[in-house]
Amino acid sequence: MRTRLVTVLLALITAILVIPGPAATADEQGGESLHGQILNPEDRDQGVEGIRITVFDGEDETGAAETDSDGMWEVELPGPGTYRVVVDQESVPSEFVVREGLIVDGETEVEVEAGGQRPLIIGLERPGASDDDSASPSEEESEDSGAAAADDEAVAPVADSGGSFGERFVQLAAAGLLFGLVIAVSAIGLSLIFGTTKMINFAHGDMVTFGAMAALVFSSGAAGLGNSLLAIFAGLGVAVLLGGFLEGRWPRAVLITAQWTAIFVGIALATVLGVMGDAVGWSVPLWLAAGIAVLMGAVLGASMERYIWRPLRHRNVALIQMFIVSIGLALVVRHVILVLFGAGRSRYAGYQIQEPVRFGPVEMAPRDLVVMAVAVVVLVGVACLLQFTRIGKAMRAVSDNRDLSESSGIDVDRVTLYVWGLGGGLSALGGVLYGLNQVVEYEMGFRLLLMMFAAVILGGLGTAYGAMVGGLAVGMVAMLSTLWFPSQLMQAWALALMILMLLIRPQGLLGRRERVG
């Protein structure tokens, strides 16, 4: 083994030394370039498209570029030296101007070293942001603040310009309640999964993204991609359901054959539908799409358990290793979602501009009211399920003590499967609710995951009710902190709350004390 490795390495090194330099370094020689990204100052996650940038060497133009949809641009340069960069002021959208500083009147000089790929920072800002004299017309101002409030998803959906402290407090508390409910719905699954398997599921955030994306696809028109996904998940769902219900009743060989047939039929169907593409396009209203997304989320969760986690548990893979596997899985799921659905940010059509409803001091869009109502109903439903039904009691029992419940006759593997199904469905629903309230994009789940962690630890790892309480608390704290502090610190406060809880009561609000450290 070792000699073979050394031989390969030696061969490789010889090959590299033998390759003539110029051939390999051809692109390296002309590798000097200037590049950068121009971002929208209102929304730092979006680029500005179509800004022209020209590079001059003395008086001669050496290259030009235009920013793409992400605001990225790059100009190849002939060699090292000092260049003059000119930003075409005409091409900058009329609502912005180039930020003065490094760049004066749209021009700047940069020095590029040999082989250097130098980033050049070009900032945009609103006209008059740097000097106060040029007061912008008031009508534009009011229109802007409305648009900004609708646009800026990091901040509470509140126009923070008006209102006394009391009014803003109440308004933000309502927004916090909404955010908290969304966190709670998504976090129950995380907590229950931890309770039953003692594993922290890092891929939970990406299950949230998956739900939001799936609902988006089916509500805005499912063509080849949506149909294929549906077919694959139908196949997986049938396989998992067969396994869940009939394990031990049918002969093993028959069951396995049936399961794999279902999966392969699903894949075959997906291929056919994918090839047919737009020929079988359809779309459903959002509530129905959300239903489909929840079902698909449940199937995703259950099949992860059935085909990844259960085999790993039977291999006696240690918990820490499982934890790392879940991180790898999260990366895979997130980037598969990115390739399938793209990196764009979108919203559910038809629910954006709504006349707010007033309740005394609180103003809310009808969609937010619906989100809250759905979340409350679901939370109560899950609580009833856990408290009164047979399977719910079994879930709590396994969550409490896996070995004891196994020895008292509970089929622990099956309960775990249901927990994953429930968790997957709830996280998909959380994704749809979160997406309704904010925007749908491929990293939304990861951002929510940090809040879910804070919620779960705050409430007590492994307890479903703890996740609910913790979610509400985290949502409230995050939103109310914007009363006094910048909104970008929202997540920092949630984290601070979590660290505080770890210091004074590591088991969480509703957790049971266990011997640690």
Next chain:
Amino acid sequence: MDILSILAESTRSALGPIAAIYALAAVGLNFHFGYTGLLNFGQVGFMLVGAYGVGISVAVFDLPLLAGFAVGLLCALVLALLLGVPTLRLRADYLAITTIAAAEVLRLVYRAGFAEPLTGGVYGLQNLSSGFRALNPFDGGTRYGVGALAYNGNHMWVLVVTWGLVLLMVGLTWMLMHSPWGRVIKGVREDEDAVRSLGKNVFGYKMQALVLGGLIGAMAGCMLAVYQASIQPDQFKPQVTFFLWVILLLGGAGRVFGPVLGAMAFWFLMTFTDGLLKGFGSMGWLPFLSGPDYGAIQLAFVGLLLVVLIVFRPQGIIGDRKEMLINVK
């Protein structure tokens, strides 16, 4: 598509400055996970405070470069204490959650609008490496190296310094791990309670390891700042930490040279798959994908590599399987 030139380019990046910087950060992570069993998923946070320590000192306050390094290391020390005090007495996964959340929150705070006078917000800071380049014994315009393996003078200088630091830290690891302190640290990884019953202060040892590894991570961040001459907060996304984990597990956790080997192998693989995907793309073999998707596919590949490694070969290239089978609690 020229497979030989892709191979040459991959080897070049496996020995290049970026691989060296990642190797340095992974040496720090090796202290955490490989020897002490701490699940630090926020190593990028240490790199971030290190890089911004240099960046803010040099670009905003015009301090000399060495002062910048000192500030960066000091920030990392504070961060390690802040993270360690609440979590190191608890089960390992609490540290994991807290570190990843803290690293991401740090990134969000550094890129926030209100921090812009100090951190430059999303635009970051630039012109950071003039002090470093003033010491450069190589000539910036000339290329050094053999055949395809050539770097320009400035990169050569970063490369020599960073690999030098890596070797220094690897030496430090070797010496510490062959000292009584190192044996206690490994004991903590194997069985915390047993070490505690021998009268050792487990919390203290874990804290020392966390601080030490964090300082090495911050050093990597400092080198990143002087290598690129500019920093943006969005370079410090959580996937950097995941890269470091793959590097560590690929090379072999708990081995002195594991992170070094891992970093070389990892960057070789990354550049190779990138070249291969681009080559296939230009030949029209990947009709469904466009340019930006290649990056996503690579990251998915990293995730898959992490899963496959930990399940089938947790000891990596040169690790000891017995050492990695312990269930750290």
